[in-house]
Amino acid sequence: MNTPATLPFWQRTRLRMRKATWNYQRIDWSGYVFILPFFIPFLTFTVVAIIFGSYIAFNDWGIMGAPQFVGLANFKEAFTDEWVVKAFTNILRYGLIIVPGVTVLGLIFAVYVNKRWYFSGFVRAAFYSPNVVSATVIGLVWVWILDTQFGLLNKYLNMIGIPNIPWLTSTQWSLIGVSIASIWWDLGFSFVLFLAALQEIPRELQEAAEIDGASGMQSFWYVSLPILRPTISMIVTLQLIATMRIFSQVYMMTNGGPAGSSDSVIHYIYQTAIVRFRLGYAAAVSLMLFVVILIVTFIQQRLIRESVQ
Amino acid sequence: MNISTGFKNTLRRGNMKSRDLPIWILGLFIAILWILPFVWMVSTSFKPAKEVMTKEIEWFPRHVVLDNYKKVFEYPVARWAWNSLVVATVSTTLGVLFGAMAGYALARLNFPGKNVFFAVLIASLMIPTEMTIIPMYVGFLKVGLSNSYISLILPTIANVFSVYIFRQFFMGLPVELEDAATIDGASRFGIFWRIAMPLARSPLIAASILLFTLNWNSFLWPLLIIFEDKMKTMPVGIAAFTPVVGTHTQLEGFGIAMAGITLLSLPGLLIFFIFQRFFIEGISRTGIKG
Numbered sequence: 001m002n003t004p005a006t007l008p009f010w011q012r013t014r015l016r017m018r019k020a021t022w023n024y025q026r027i028d029w030s031g032y033v034f035i036l037p038f039f040i041p042f043l044t045f046t047v048v049a050i051i052f053g054s055y056i057a058f059n060d061w062g063i064m065g066a067p068q069f070v071g072l073a074n075f076k077e078a079f080t081d082e083w084v085v086k087a088f089t090n091i092l093r094y095g096l097i098i099v100p101g102v103t104v105l106g107l108i109f110a111v112y113v114n115k116r117w118y119f120s121g122f123v124r125a126a127f128y129s130p131n132v133v134s135a136t137v138i139g140l141v142w143v144w145i146l147d148t149q150f151g152l153l154n155k156y157l158n159m160i161g162i163p164n165i166p167w168l169t170s171t172q173w174s175l176i177g178v179s180i181a182s183i184w185w186d187l188g189f190s191f192v193l194f195l196a197a198l199q200e201i202p203r204e205l206q207e208a209a210e211i212d213g214a215s216g217m218q219s220f221w222y223v224s225l226p227i228l229r230p231t232i233s234m235i236v237t238l239q240l241i242a243t244m245r246i247f248s249q250v251y252m253m254t255n256g257g258p259a260g261s262s263d264s265v266i267h268y269i270y271q272t273a274i275v276r277f278r279l280g281y282a283a284a285v286s287l288m289l290f291v292v293i294l295i296v297t298f299i300q301q302r303l304i305r306e307s308v309q
Numbered sequence: 310m311n312i313s314t315g316f317k318n319t320l321r322r323g324n325m326k327s328r329d330l331p332i333w334i335l336g337l338f339i340a341i342l343w344i345l346p347f348v349w350m351v352s353t354s355f356k357p358a359k360e361v362m363t364k365e366i367e368w369f370p371r372h373v374v375l376d377n378y379k380k381v382f383e384y385p386v387a388r389w390a391w392n393s394l395v396v397a398t399v400s401t402t403l404g405v406l407f408g409a410m411a412g413y414a415l416a417r418l419n420f421p422g423k424n425v426f427f428a429v430l431i432a433s434l435m436i437p438t439e440m441t442i443i444p445m446y447v448g449f450l451k452v453g454l455s456n457s458y459i460s461l462i463l464p465t466i467a468n469v470f471s472v473y474i475f476r477q478f479f480m481g482l483p484v485e486l487e488d489a490a491t492i493d494g495a496s497r498f499g500i501f502w503r504i505a506m507p508l509a510r511s512p513l514i515a516a517s518i519l520l521f522t523l524n525w526n527s528f529l530w531p532l533l534i535i536f537e538d539k540m541k542t543m544p545v546g547i548a549a550f551t552p553v554v555g556t557h558t559q560l561e562g563f564g565i566a567m568a569g570i571t572l573l574s575l576p577g578l579l580i581f582f583i584f585q586r587f588f589i590e591g592i593s594r595t596g597i598k599g
Binding site: 022023025026027028029030031032033034035037038039040041042045046049050052053056061063109112115117118119122123125126127128129130132133134135136137139140141142143144145147149150152155156184241244245247248251252266269270273274279282283286287289290293294297 | 337350361362417423426436442444466467501525526532567588
C-alpha cells in the first residue's frame with residue numbers, strides 16, 4: 001500500500017515511519033525514548049569526557065586562564081619524569097602481588113564454601129564482607145593494624161620472634177603493606193565469581209571422578225579447574241585492570257610515600273591535578289595509563305590463551 | 310524464573326566425612342581471622358584514649374566508653390551522612406530507573422542502532438573511569454557546578470551494569486504477558502511500567518543494592534569535586550580522621566578514627582547481611598568491580 005501523495009508532508013512521514021522495518025520487523029521508535037535518559041549522561045561522561053580529556057592532554061592548562069596548545073610536550077615530559085616512571089613500575093608491582101593473591105585465595109575459599117559444610121553460610125559472608133565497605137574503612141583499619149609500634153600484626157609477629165616491620169613507613173615495605181589491605185578488600189569479588197562458577201559444575205562430574213579412584217585434589221585439578229579456566233581468565237583481567245587503577249588505599253594509607261615507594265599512577269594524577277593544578281599534564285598521564293592498561297590486558301590475555309593450549 | 314535459587318542451594322549442607330574435619334576447622338579459623346579487622350575496629354572504637362595504644366593485645370576494652378563517638382560528632386558527621394544518603398539515594402534511583410528503561414529497550418524493542426549501542430556499552434567497561442576524571446573535573450569547574458549535589462549525582466546516573474542486569478532479565482522473561490497488553494492498546498511505556506517492571510523484582514533489588522553500595526562508597530570523585538567541609542560525603546569526610554601525619558603516628562587518634570569508620574561501615578554491612586543473596590547474585594551476574 002503506497003502512501004497517498006495527497007496527504008500533508010508530516011502525515012506522510014508519520015505513516016512511513018509506522019511502516020518502517022528493521023530486521024524484518026516493525027521498528028519500535030519508542031526504543032530511542034527508552035534509552036535516551038541513559039544515553040545522554042553516558043555520552044557526556046564517557047565519550048565526550050574522553051575526547052575532551054585527549055584534547056586537554058595536548059595543552060598546558062592550569063585552573064585559571066586559557067589552555068595553551070603544547071603538542072606532545074606533556075608526553076615527552078612524562079617519559080623523563082622519574083615519579084611517573086616510578087608510579088608505573090609500582091602499579092605493575094601491585095599487580096604482581098594483588099592479582100595472584102586475590103585469584104588464588106579467592107579460588108581456595110570458594111572451593112571450601114562450595115563444599116557446603118556446616119557454617120558455610122557464615123564463612124561465605126565473612127569472606128565477602130570487606131568488599132562492601134568503603135576505602136576509608138579499609139585504609140584506616142589497616143593503617144592501625146599495620147602500625148609499626150602498636151599495630152596488631154607486628155605484635156603477633158613479635159610473639160613468634162619476628163621484630164617490628166615498618167609496614168607503611170619504609171620504602172621497602174610500604175607497597176606490600178598497601179597490597180595486604182587491598183587483597184583483604186578485593187578478595188570478595190573473585191571469591192563470589194568463583195563460587196558462582198563452581199556451582200555451575202555438576203556435582204556428578206566430581207563424584208564420578210572420585211568413584212574412579214581420583215583423590216579430592218586430583219578431581220579438582222583435572223575436573224573442576226579446566227572448567228574454571230574462563231572464569232580465572234576473566235577474574236585476572238578484571239582484577240589486573242582494577243589494580244592498575246589503585247588509588248584510594250594508597251591515598252588513605254601512605255599517600256604514595258615514603259619517597260614515592262607506594263605511589264600509584266592515579267594517585268600521581270590526583271596530586272598533579274589537585275595539588276599542582278597541572279591539568280594538561282595530569283590528562284596526558286591518564287591517557288598513558290589507559291594505553292598501558294590496554295597493552296597489559298592484551299599481553300595477559302595472550303599469555304592465558306597460550307597456557308591453555 | 311527465580312534467579313536466586315542457585316544460592317539457596319548453597320545453604321543445603323553437603324556430606325562431611327571425618328577426614329574432612331581438619332580442613333573444615335582450618336576454613337572456619339581463616340574465616341574468623343578474615344573478620345578480625347572489623348572486630349578490632351569496633352573494639353578500639355570503644356576504648357578510652359589512654360588504652361588504645363597498649364603493649365599487650367587487648368581484644369576487649371578494659372573500659373567501654375563512648376568518648377570516641379562523642380568526639381566524632383564534634384565534626385559535621387551527621388551532615389556528611391545526610392549528604393551521602395541524599396546523593397546515594399538519588400543516584401541509585403535514577404541509575405536503576407534509567408538502566409531498567411535502557412535494558413528493557415535492548416531486550417524487547419526493535420530499532421536500528423541498538424546492537425551498536427550495546428557494543429559501545431560493553432566496550433566502555435574496558436575504559437578506566439579514572440581516564441575521564443580529569444576532563445570531568447575541568448568540565449564541572451568551568452560550568453560552575455562543582456561542590457554541589459548535582460556534581461556528585463550526574464556522573465553516576467548512567468550505569469552500564471544496571472542496564473546489563475535488566476537486559477539479561479528481560480531477555481529471559483516470556484513476552485506473552487506483554488503481548489496481551491499490546492492488544493488491549495496499552496502504550497509502550499505503560500507496558501514497561503505496569504507489566505514488565507512489577508515482574509522485575511529480583512533484578513530491581515540486585516541492581517539497587519549494587520548501585521547503592523557503589524555510590525555510598527564512591528571515593529575519588531567526591532574527593533575531587535567537593536571543596537567545602539559541609540558538602541563532603543561520609544567516606545571523604547571521615548577519611549580526614551587519619552591519625553598518621555607523614556611518618557608520625559599521633560597517639561590518641563586511632564580511637565576516633567575507628568569510631569568514625571565503625572559508623573561509616575554500618576550501613577554497608579547491614580544492607581549486606583540483610584540482602585546477602587541478592588548482593589552476591591548481582592555481582593556474580595555482572596562481574597562488577599567497584
